[in-house]
Amino acid sequence: MFSITHFSKANTLVTFSALLSLVLLSLQVFAQQTPYEEPFFSMVNHKEPMQQGDNSHRAKRIEAISETLLGAKYEDGSLGEGAHGVYDTDPLIRFDVFDCTTYVEAVVAGAMSQSKATFEKNLKQLRYKNGQVEFIYRNHFPSLDWIPNNQDKLTDITHLVAPDDVQLAQATIDKPSWYKNMKANRLKCESEHSLSCKQRLAQLQQEGRHFQPENSTIAYVPLSAIYLKEDKLKESKSKEGESKDVNGNSINHRILDRIPSGSVISMVRPNWNIKKWIGTNMNVSHQSIAIRKGNRLYLRHASQTHKHVIDEDFITYFSKYLDNSSLKGFNVLVLKDRQY
Known part of the structure; x- marks a missing residue:
């Protein structure tokens, strides 16, 4: 017969075992947490009084939020629709790894939010058409999906940055x-x-x-408007705003000075010929955040080359693509006032 004494001992052992399991599970979860999530949401939750159209506040908020993720590892295709996703069951939200677009999404959604709950909602709205979390509604292509589907949140100011030089890239997204x-x-x-x-x-x-295959266009500032050749130098000879980079290229700072800190910068490769590898051509190959430090402009991005989130000098970064590259320029977006 099973006595009350035996039952009490057994019950105590079961209770202790359950508690031990919970403790070990908690330790495991804590060990798996990244050093980025807590400071990220600390900045998201930090709200200061501001006035409508206060661009400096917008820039400082994006600068502060994006800085908390510096050093996070780069990993392509690390996010999906979560455990219940039909095709991609990678986590919907994570802070240990990013690719270029998921980093930009995290920063922009963070700038739009006041809490973890609103962050998740805003992230879904950025990443998916109408916020519908399914693979087929994900904004996979920046020039066809991501930028057009987020026009209510982001404004394209490329034509204001380089009004005399802006060009259009076109590609059929199949x-x-x-x-x-x-x-x-x-x-x-x-x-x-x-x-x-x-x-x-x-x-x-x-x-x-x-x-169906769709034609997609995106405005961009051509690199030729930033890195001036002799004919361009003659045209602007009487104007101020040029200097030399480390390679001796003449730099048009008048255009660079119009790029607000906190802007979303998309690298444009017009009709990028990669159909034989992925089934379609594209217009955009990379995304990042523009950050100003003093008088210098930087790109803050999840870098495939460096394998983590890093700041790179804007002028130095793009100077690598001047000779025989399919990368021809960049698009500039800013977060709308009412979104933060």
Whole structure:
């Protein structure tokens, strides 16, 4: 017979075991937390009184929020629709790794928010068309999806930055072909050769039927307007605002000075010819945040080259793409007043 004494001892052991498990689980969760999340939300929650149209406040807020993520690791394709996602079950929100766009999204959503709850809501609105969290509604292509679908939050000021030099990039974004080119590694199956993985991949590839190839345009400041050649120098000979970079290129600071700190900078490659690899051409290859430190302009971004979030001198960064590069310029967006 099982006595009351035996039951009490057993119950005590079960209770102790349960408590120990909870403690160990808590320690494990704490160990997995990143050093970025707490300071990030500390800045998100920090709200100062401001006036409508106070651009300096907007810039300082974005500068402070983006700075908390400096050093975070770069990892491409690290975010998805969460555990209940049909195709991409990577976390919806994480702070240990970013790619270029998810870093920009985190910073912009943070600047728009007052708490963790509003951050999640705003992040969904930025990343997905109408905030609908599904793979097919994710803003995959900056010039076709991300920028047009966020016009209510962000204003394109490229034409104000370089009114006499702005150009348009055009590309046909072929989403049906892009979906058809999806590979099993996109799904992160336990076994890419399993029947279930093959079925999910076939289903994902068929999602392209919801779309048609679409023409996409994006305004950009050409690098030729920043790094001036002899003919441009002669045209602006009587004007101030040029200097030399480390490579001896003449720099047009009049344009750079019009880029507000905290702007979203998208690197533009007009009709970027990568269809044979991913199924479609594109217009945008990278995204970042413009940051001013004193009189110098920097790009704060999740760098694939450096493998973490880093600040790079704006002039030095783009000077690498002057010779025989498909990168021709950059687009400039600013957060609208009512969004923060």
